[in-house]
Amino acid sequence: xxAPLSSRPQRIAMRLWRFLLCALxxxxxxxxARAERMLxxxxxxxxxxxxxxxTLYADADGTLSVENLLERRAQFEPPNSPxxxxxxxxxxxxxRVPLSVPLQDDGRWVLDIDYPSLDRVDVHVxxxxxxxxxxxxxxxxxxxxxxxxxxxxxxxxxxxxxVDHELLLRVQTTSSMIVPLRLVKAEAFHQRESRLQxxxxxxxxxxxxxxxxxxxxxxxxxxxxxxxxxxTIASITLxxxxxxxxxxxxxxxxxxxxxxxxxxxxxxxxIGSGMPMIERMLDARSLSRRMATVMLGVTALAWSAAAxxxxxxxxxxxxxxxxxxxxLLPMLLAVPxxxxxxxxxxxxxxxxxxxxxxxxxxxxxxxxxxxxWVDSDGWSQHxxxxxxxxxALMWLRVLGVRNDESRQRAERADREREVLQTLAHTDALTGxxxxxxxxxxxxxxxxxxxxxxxxxxxxxxxxxxKAVNDRLGHDAGDELLIAVxxxxxSELRHRDVVARLGGDEFVILARDLASEQDAWQLGRxxxxxxxxxxxxxxxxxxxxxxMGFALAPLDGSDAAGLLRRADxxxxxxxxxxxxxxxxxxxxxxxxxx
Numbered sequence: 001x002x003a004p005l006s007s008r009p010q011r012i013a014m015r016l017w018r019f020l021l022c023a024l025x026x027x028x029x030x031x032x033a034r035a036e037r038m039l040x041x042x043x044x045x046x047x048x049x050x051x052x053x054x055t056l057y058a059d060a061d062g063t064l065s066v067e068n069l070l071e072r073r074a075q076f077e078p079p080n081s082p083x084x085x086x087x088x089x090x091x092x093x094x095x096r097v098p099l100s101v102p103l104q105d106d107g108r109w110v111l112d113i114d115y116p117s118l119d120r121v122d123v124h125v126x127x128x129x130x131x132x133x134x135x136x137x138x139x140x141x142x143x144x145x146x147x148x149x150x151x152x153x154x155x156x157x158x159x160x161x162x163v164d165h166e167l168l169l170r171v172q173t174t175s176s177m178i179v180p181l182r183l184v185k186a187e188a189f190h191q192r193e194s195r196l197q198x199x200x201x202x203x204x205x206x207x208x209x210x211x212x213x214x215x216x217x218x219x220x221x222x223x224x225x226x227x228x229x230x231x232t233i234a235s236i237t238l239x240x241x242x243x244x245x246x247x248x249x250x251x252x253x254x255x256x257x258x259x260x261x262x263x264x265x266x267x268x269x270x271i272g273s274g275m276p277m278i279e280r281m282l283d284a285r286s287l288s289r290r291m292a293t294v295m296l297g298v299t300a301l302a303w304s305a306a307a308x309x310x311x312x313x314x315x316x317x318x319x320x321x322x323x324x325x326x327x328l329l330p331m332l333l334a335v336p337x338x339x340x341x342x343x344x345x346x347x348x349x350x351x352x353x354x355x356x357x358x359x360x361x362x363x364x365x366x367x368x369x370x371x372x373w374v375d376s377d378g379w380s381q382h383x384x385x386x387x388x389x390x391x392a393l394m395w396l397r398v399l400g401v402r403n404d405e406s407r408q409r410a411e412r413a414d415r416e417r418e419v420l421q422t423l424a425h426t427d428a429l430t431g432x433x434x435x436x437x438x439x440x441x442x443x444x445x446x447x448x449x450x451x452x453x454x455x456x457x458x459x460x461x462x463x464x465x466k467a468v469n470d471r472l473g474h475d476a477g478d479e480l481l482i483a484v485x486x487x488x489x490s491e492l493r494h495r496d497v498v499a500r501l502g503g504d505e506f507v508i509l510a511r512d513l514a515s516e517q518d519a520w521q522l523g524r525x526x527x528x529x530x531x532x533x534x535x536x537x538x539x540x541x542x543x544x545x546x547m548g549f550a551l552a553p554l555d556g557s558d559a560a561g562l563l564r565r566a567d568x569x570x571x572x573x574x575x576x577x578x579x580x581x582x583x584x585x586x587x588x589x590x591x592x593x
Contacts, residue, residue, distance in 0.1 A: 038098040038164070039183065041105055046185035047192070050167075051084045054181065055096050059170075062092035066124045066131060066168055069094050086177040087372015093177060097167040099159065107159040110189045111167070112182045113137065114152040115376070116245030117263065119173040121153055126166040133157075138173075139245075139260055143253040150193060151245030156186070174316055176370040180377075200244055203389060207237030210396060217403070228277035229399060232270055233392055239266035240385050261316060265309055267323040272302035275330045281348065281398050282337045291337060298329050328363070331356050348401040355394025362387020427500040429478055430485040438499040438507055442559040445497075445511055446552055454513040455552040457559075458523060459566040460488075462504035463544035463578040468536075476536050480543070483534050491529050492522075507563070516551060516583070523547050523581030546573040550584045 037053045055076035057069060076096050079086065086093060101107050113121060120138035124131055137146070137153035147155035159165050171179060184192065214230035217223065241247045242262035252258040275298050279285070285292035301322070309319040335356070342349035366384035368374040425437030433441060442457070449455035462484065469477035481504065488498045488506060497509040508526075513519055527545060534541045548569025550562045565584030573580040 038100050040100045040102065041107075041109060041159070041183060042102060043105055043185070046188040048183045050097050050181040050183050051179075053097050054079060056086075057094040057096070059092040059094055062172065064092075064094070066122075066134075066170070069096075069168055070126065070129070070131075081372055083375035083377065084178065084180040085369065085372050085374065085376040086179065088370070089177045092170060092172045095167075095169040095171060095179065095181070097169075097181070099165040099167065099183075101159045101161050101163060101165065103162045105161060107157075107161045108186065109157045109159065110148065110154055110184045110186055111135075111157055112152055112154045112184050112189060114180045114182070114381075115178040116152055116248070117173070117175040117243065118153060118171065118177075118179070119175070119260075120171075122170040123155060124168040124170075125157065125159070126168060127160060127163055139248065140256065142256060143248050143259070149249075151197070151249045152193075154189065157183075175320070176372065178369065178376045180381075196244075197246070200240070200246055203385065204237055204241065204246075206389065207233055207392075210392060211237070213396070214399075217399075221406075223403075223406075225277055225280040225402065226399065228273045228280070229395060231273035232277055232395075235266045235270040235273065236388055236392060239263055239270065240388075242266060261309065261319070264316065264319040264323050265306060267327065268302050268306035268309065268319065271323065271326050271330060272299055272306060275299040275302065275333075277395070278330050278334045278352075281352070281395075281402060282334060282341055284334070284337045287337055287340060291333065295330075295333055298326060298333070302326055331360070347405075348398040351394045351397045351401070355391040355398075358394075359387040359391035362390075430482055430500050432485050432506075433497065433499040435499070435501050438497075438501070438509075439559060441497045441499070441509055442562075445509055446557060446559065448511070449552040449557070451553070452514070453511070454515070454519065454554065456508070456510040456513055456519040456522065456549050457552065457562040457566050458508040458510070458519075458526075458547050458549035459501075459563065459570045460506040460508065460526070460545050460547045461570055461574065462506075463546055463574075465504040465543050468541045468543060472536060472539065472541070476539075476541075479536050480534055480541055483536065484543070487529060487534075488526065491526055507566075513551075516554070519549055519551060519583070520581065523549060527579055527581060544579045546570055546578050546580055548573055548582045548584055555583075555585050 039048060039050060039053045041048065056079050057072060057076045073096070076094075081087065111123060116139060118138055119140050120136065123133075123135040123137060125133040125135075135147050135155045137155060139153075143149070146153075169179075169181075171177060210233045211230050214226045214233060218226035218230060238247070239262075241251065242258075247262055248255075248259040252262070275295050279292055279295045284295060305314065305319060305322040305326075308314045309316075314322075334352070338349045338352045338356075342353065362384040365374065365380050365387075369376060369380045374380050425433055425440060427434045427437075445455055465477070465480070468480055472480075481500075484504075485498060485500065485506070488508065492498060492508065492510065495511055499507045499509075501507060508522075510519065510522055513522075526547060530544045534543065548566045548571070550556065550565040550569070552562055555565055556562050567584075569582035569584035573582045
């Protein structure tokens with residue numbers, strides 16, 4: 001049975017759709033795989049990114065010559081990678097860039113590859129199928145032998161006008177194969193370099209200021225944390241100086257080893273100093289001895305690798321791999337400790353988290369750049385430096401917090417020590433110096449006593465105190481002693497001292513007396529002041545005093561001897577009727593009134 005009439009249009013439409021699809025596929029297959037893009041060099045565009053016109057050929061064993069590659073132009077393919085970033089490659093890569101120089105252009109350009117870590121780049125200039133120039137670039141080339149004295153791999157080109165050219169670049173490196181390839185007019189090249197070097201100089205200046213600050217604090221306080229910070233900042237600054245090619249240009253222009261190896265060496269030193277710095281910042285040992293031991297192990301590994309690399313006992317790749325593996329460990333190990341510190345109210349921990357957060361973003365971008373996962377541009381090239389500098393500033397804030405905490409602890413310790421010293425040298429009841437405090441005062445006053453500036457040491461005993469104490473009780477007796485001490489102080493000069501030895505015995509030190517007569521007058525004044533009664537708990541109490549004194553240096557120059565003479569004079573006064581003043585002289589016998 002034939003198909004229904006209504007289905008025939010559907011069958012016709014289906015056949016027509018199949019025909020059009022086949023025609024489209026044939027048309028696509030007939031198109032060329034990729035139209036070659038040729039860079040047209042013109043004064044109107046003085047800075048040209050050459051990467052969009054790049055095709056590449058992988059030379060697995062690195063044996064092909066430029067003549068071989070000229071015969072294989074058709075085998076060059078567009079790079080299947082992020083912009084100007086081929087990632088980690090151990091083979092040799094040939095890059096081809098077709099150029100066209102119009103007649104109106106002067107043909108003078110600068111080839112610039114702004115990734116200083118490339119080992120070697122052979123640049124072949126091909127014109128009309130002929131190799132007209134060969135240039136060698138790369139960090140293995142001594143700085144004074146470079147075609148252009150610059151931190152990046154740059155070379156001047158003079159291209160014939162009105163002719164098509166090719167650039168064939170043979171690239172080989174042990175680092176990541178990042179090839180930000182540009183063709184720039186000389187003036188634009190120097191302007192670009194000036195801007196970058198100004199920014200790098202500013203970053204280096206910040207690093208130098210932080211270094212000086214840390215060293216000054218370390219020299220002043222001998223706190224190892226500041227020394228570790230200084231080494232860390234120095235190694236970070238050195239790393240970026242090497243990474244951006246400024247080290248070979250300014251610091252070690254003739255040293256090939258540092259040109260090739262300064263960057264991984266600086267990273268290892270940074271880890272070796274940064275790990276103990278973070279351990280001290282967080283006081284990790286007080287929280288977990290095991291964590292502190294692991295941090296110490298990372299420190300030892302980093303310093304060992306740095307020493308072996310500096311002595312050429314391990315290769316560049318081994319040092320680079322070690323730095324990559326250990327690089328994130330300080331932060332990863334410290335995050336749990338910092339979290340515990342933060343939750344316990346540590347003021348420094350939030351700054352560490354903020355610093356690590358920004359650094360982690362920068363480090364992730366740089367890792368992605370070195371692995372060939374992101375485009376090579378200004379952001380990806382400098383993200384890690386920005387993150388690292390921000391982290392270093394947060395470290396500085398943490399050091400400031402820790403320094404402030406240390407100062408506060410020292411001040412508290414000083415205050416506590418002063419309180420303890422005051423308690424040890426002060427009578428708890430009256431607030432006067434006790435026997436120990438008296439010894440301190442005597443030790444300070446005796447060296448200044450002389451014949452023109454006498455020191456009177458008077459020992460006082462109250463007359464009638466026991467009767468008041470027995471009648472009113474010990475609490476009232478204590479109040480009376482407090483009142484007695486206040487009256488004694490009021491009768492003396494501000495530079496004189498009143499001390500309580502215990503019970504109802506007091507000692508006075510009167511400095512800078514012009515003569516013995518001044519001491520007698522002072523004693524009589526004190527005796528007279530006690531003719532006025534005291535009011536204790538609403539009752540009138542009458543006590544007097546008997547005083548014996550000795551003069552330094554007339555009666556001696558040692559504290560114990562002066563006190564013995566004053567005590568003997570006071571005892572003699574008690575025996576003779578109380579309420580008297582007597583002097584205990586150095587000679588036999590006592591003088592008194």
